[in-house]
Amino acid sequence: MDLILFGIFAVVAVLCAINVVVQTHPISSAISLVGVMGSLAVLYLLLGAEFIAAAQVIVYAGAIMVLFVFVIMLLNAGTEGKKGRSLMVQLLGAPLLVAFLGLTCYFVQRLFPQADEVHFGGFTGGTAKAIGEALFTTYLLPFEVTSVLILIAIIGAIVLARKEMD
Amino acid sequence: MDSFIVISLIKVAVLFAVLLTTLAYLQWVERKVIAHIQVRPGPYRVGPHGLLQPLADVIKLITKEDLMPSYVNRTLYLAAPFIAITMALLSICVIPFGPTIEVAGVRTWMQMTDLNIGVLFVLAVSSMGVYGIALAGWASNNKYSLLGGLRSSAQMISYELPLSLAIASPLLLANSLSLREVVGKQAGGVWTWNVLHGPFPQIFAFLIFLIAAFAETNRVPFDLPEAENELVAGFHTEYSSMKFASFFMAEYANMITVSCMATVLFLGGWTPPWPAEYGSRFVPTAIFALAGLVALYHGVNYARRRDKYSLPVFGVIFLAIAALFLLPMVQGWLLPLFWFFAKAGAILFAFIWVRGTLPRFRYDQLMGFTWKFLFPAAMLNLLVTGFLVAWFS
Amino acid sequence: MSTVPISYFLTLSAVLFALGVAGFLFRRNVITVFMSIELMLNAVNLSFVTFSYQLKKVDGHLFTFFVMVVAAAEAAVGLAIILTIFKNRKTLNIDEVDSMKD
Incomplete structure (x- = not known):
């Protein structure tokens, strides 16, 4: 059952990710990316990360990607032309990428041969309570720093948006 | 395992039958209430007091021609x-x-289903x-639709923030994200409900x-995405038949979801x-008996001729429901449902x-209202609640 | 009860990351490039959550949480920059925004 669920959502995630890369219109890419995020949320549930799964859908799919779709609609961005990137990227990009992927997969197989098998319910420490406790004890300083970071981002976005109004 | 699946399927069937009927009849209730606010009778032709109007509307919407404009982006337009x-x-x-019930020994x-992250689930689904x-x-490729879509996404992102912050404070009191436990903490009476507790x-x-829920559901006074006097019909201008009915x-x-959430929280x-x-x-029992007696009285002293037959029937039905609430074997599950x-x-x-009462906001007023008033107010409320919960626990 | 080896999750994460890199390298629309970066961040998040399962600790979830927060901040500023670029240059092609080169 777990393997079937993993298989379904892994295939959906990979297909949507391929769609993100090959679609020529940005809005199709954006919707495919939402598909990737949704399937990843299901995989997080399988790994016992219930809070992160909900945050993934609320923050990533529900807020960040809506912002992307909003900007694409606002700019009325059209489809991309056929002209490719620079020659070096076209020649070296694909082989290097495949080499990188092969190497990563090799190391994953090599380093985790006898690791735990994942089954649903094998780890139940991902509740909102556990995350909240860790956030306000061990990770208090990073948490406060990210809040400052968000404040900076808000001010930066306002400054950038205000400049074009004048 | 098998009985779990069977029970779940039965629950799905019951829930969706009730939900879809409620959807259809909510439309009838809305037309009737608006009509009475505007001192006119409302739907009256199809069935007694227009009670079969939703059925007629469904048949009309299903049998209408399903138009497919030639210039739309087909996939997204259909999705x-x-x-x-x-x-x-x-x-x-x-x-x-409601609480647990026992039907045929189960x-x-x-x-x-009750999720540990129930509230977050509702927020996640509504944000999608x-x-x-x-x-x-x-996808409609129409400038009115595009403006309506843009307005709605900006509005829903903005109003989701005060909505989430308002939800957070009762959760602080309940100390749980499960909706079942949130209700369990409020049992006792009106003085232990979160709204007064x-x-x-x-x-x-x-x-x-x-207020945020009115904006999230695109209702008056925040129905800018479908403001018909400036945007035709907004985002669903190009949709017809069942696709329009879906929206x-x-x-x-x-x-309905938002009302249920407000009730629970x-x-x-x-x-x-x-x-x-x-x-x-x-x-x-008292409410239904009173409604039944009023209906019987108006059936005897009828104002319109057709009331002579319809209102006594309604009166008898109301009295039967009133009697039903007195039966001890169904009280256990009927009373929670009633409340x-x-x-x-x-x-x-x-x-x-x-x-039926308020006019529509202007777009800049709508955005200014949420960012300059609603969001700081929700933040302040959460802050005060947090301090008091920490103080008293 | 069938189980899933940890390495499957990590391989999926690697595949998604490689697809993100591919989008980053081969696409020229600046919004799509930006979305490819988000795809890479998501792939890394999957690794974090998987490691968290393996170690039976909640720390990986916290890293994922912080990545999400940073991604939100990044999206807000990045999209504002993209809007400014479009207002000034009337293009979203990443190869045409190269006046610093000359």
Whole structure:
């Protein structure tokens, strides 16, 4: 059952990710990316990360990607032309990428041969309570720093948006 | 395992049959209430008091020609109403309608399923609902639809913040994200419901939640995405037949979900306003008996000729329901359902009442209102609640 | 009860990351490039959550949480920059925004 669920959502995630890369219109890419995020949320549930799964859908799919779709609609961005990137990227990009992927997969197989098998319910420490406790004890300083970071981002976005109004 | 699947399937069937019927009849109730606010009778032709009007509307919408404009983006144009209706119907799964009941020897909750992250699930699903409207506006390839879609996505992102902050304060009091436990903490009476319960009554959070909910469901006075005098019909201008009906049903399903959430989070869910030993279990009987007697009286002294036959029938039906509430074997599950639907129905009535009363906001007022007033107010409320919860616990 | 080896999750994460890199390298629309970066961040998040399962600790979830927060901040500023670029240059092609080169 777990393997079937993993298989379904892994295939959906990979297909949507391929769609993100090959679609020529940005809005199709954006919707495919939402598909990737949704399937990843299901995989997080399988790994016992219930809070992160909900945050993934609320923050990533529900807020960040809506912002992307909003900007694409606002700019009325059209489809991309056929002209490719620079020659070096076209020649070296694909082989290097495949080499990188092969190497990563090799190391994953090599380093985790006898690791735990994942089954649903094998780890139940991902509740909102556990995350909240860790956030306000061990990770208090990073948490406060990210809040400052968000404040900076808000001010930066306002400054950038205000400049074009004048 | 097998019995779990069978019970779940039965629950799904019952829940969706009730939900879809409610959707259709909410439309009838809305037209009737608006009509009476405007001193006119409302739907009256199809069936007694227009009661078969929803059925006629459904038949009309199904048999209408399904237009497909030639210049639309086909995939997204077809996906948009589907996304909207799916996300609208999905979040009803985690709403608890009542305590455990025992049917044919099987004990089960009057709830599809209880999640540890129930509240977050509702927020997540409702935040995905904006895609239906935004994509409908974009894929229609029409400037009015595009403007409606843009307005709706901006509005829904903005109003989701005060909505989430307003939800956070009752969760602080309940110390749980499971909707079942949130209701369990409020049992006792009207003074232990979150809206009035100390240390800090959540009346402000409740009002902020309701205002943000009006905007999230695109209802008057925040129905800018479908402002017909400037945008034709907004994002669903190009849609017809069942695709239009999907958006329509999604709006009403969202209203029902939001009312149920307000009931669960602030108004004590299925718990009665005062304990059963002080007579709260006779309230439904009294209400229905009174309604039945009024209907009988107006049936005898009829104002219109057809009332002579229809109102006595309604009166007898109401009296039968009143008698049903007195039977001890069904009281256990009928009373919680009555209180839940009475509270949710009161909020739904407020939705309709506001639509009949208030004019529409201007777009900049709409955005200024949420960012300059609603968001700081929700933040302040959460801060004060947090301090008081920390102080008293 | 069938189980899933940890390495499957990590391989999926690697595949998604490689697809993100591919989008980053081969696409020229600046919004799509930006979305490819988000795809890479998501792939890394999956690894974090998987490691968290393996170690039976909640720390990986916290890293994922912080990545989400940073991604939100990044999206807000990045999209504002993209809007400014479009207002000034009337293009979203990443190869045409190269006046610093000359």
